[in-house]
Amino acid sequence: MNIRGLSLETIPPIFIPLRFFLSAPLFGILASVLMLYSGADIWVTRWNVINLALTHLLTIGFILMVMFGALYQFIPVMTGQLIPGSKKLAPSIHIMISLGVLTLTAGFLSHSRIFFILALFFLSIGLSLFAGSLLPLLIARLQNQLIVFLLRILYLVLMVTLGIGLYMLLAYSAPSLEIAFRNYTDFHALWGLAGWIVLIIMAISSQVIPMFYVTPEFSRNYLKMLSLAILITLISLSLYQGEYIKTLDVLLSLELFIFVVYTLRLIEQRKRKIADVTIYFFRLSLVSLLFSIIIWWLGKYLSQQTFYFLIASVLIYGLAVSAITGMLHKIPAFLIFLHLQKLSLSRPDALSLVPNMKQVISSQNSWIQFMLFLLSYAFILVSVFFPQLTVLSAFFMLLNFSWLAYCLFQAIRLYHKTRHEILACPRLKMSI
């Protein structure tokens, strides 16, 4: 055991990860309102400013936000150490990212340079602080764990995506620099969607599927090779523009296809054959990845705009938002349970006060979430072809994110109430 002698800090203060988890659905709500307001115009061109704002509200405000919270939570559990400086830095990083995505949205909607400059300022600082605090852990000699390997690749891919993004934001902020930023949009989208989002799902799956559903572990070598192959293919696709580019496309889709089939088979082998709703979110996520590969290959039969909208919706909403929504029905409930247990250990009378996970967020509420998600997802995809349904799909998306916010906030209310009750119980020393 090499955790001997280390400062074993595996449970970060609850509001470090929770602040990120709680904010995420609020940005989802904002994205839905924007879509509701825009209506069918959203599908006219991918350069539509509302479209750009909506994409970034979901990718930064929802996906990246939850990813940061999850890393603050899971890195200590996996490595036995908190992310350096997390107690002091996490609140600032959270505020910077929140302000960054809000000013970026305002910038896209108003075309005002001042908002782009502010977004550049907030996002560069927030992202650099997070990247900087994670770096020492990622370059340290940690146990040869699969997740550490995946996180290193994920980190690299995220840095490339964000780097290109910030560079384009610089172009918006300072037009006098005459940066031909549109040239970079496809690379930004490729690294973000086929790289970052896919690798997040891969990293979450490798941890959460064996842990929560008691399946066999992912093959370490297999996922390492696969993630490395995806990275190399992305680099090649970005640097090489020759005649074999189609081969690289085939290679990338094959890599993703193998991941989907492997993971779905693993889920089938689970020992806990319970009808847990989060497993349906995971399946939907993986099927969406499969669906995106099909769209990728049928792309030539679709108009270019339809192709972009369909693939972005499937990857952002279907692949990432689905799995993350499922996780948000499990992880915060687990955290609340864990922290209340911790608090009750030295207070024997408080034992019966600790709710179990299903009481924090009920199965029924999680099922409602899945139904709302499914409905909104189906309507989004259909409205790509029938724009008159856009308002309806935005309405269901709004319901979906509002329900998620409701579930999380009522869980927090329960946490505060129970914590208060536990603290009122007499404390015993050195006893469990």
Place this chain on the structure above:
Amino acid sequence: MAREIILDVSELEPPQPFEEALKQLRKLPAGAYLRMLHRKQPLPLIQLLHENGYVVSMSNDPSGRWEIIIWNKSDPVSAAYCDTQFGSHIIQTDVSSSH
């Protein structure tokens, strides 16, 4: 010799391993220790146990299964026995009673 209580949580989903371990430890009689079988290293549980006066020894077998031995520091019978039997794999961390 101390009495052994075996708890196999290797096929339980979170947070049941955590709950079961605490349930067993709360009713652990004097002179007994817990042998927990798990598919993972339960690091948050170990942190909590350290903070609450328990000693944890942990080892894994080639199949990847973890064996976690837990005893109460203030129970002289189990402490004397477990120190001799499982002392070589005791997890020592800097965490003390910090809450």
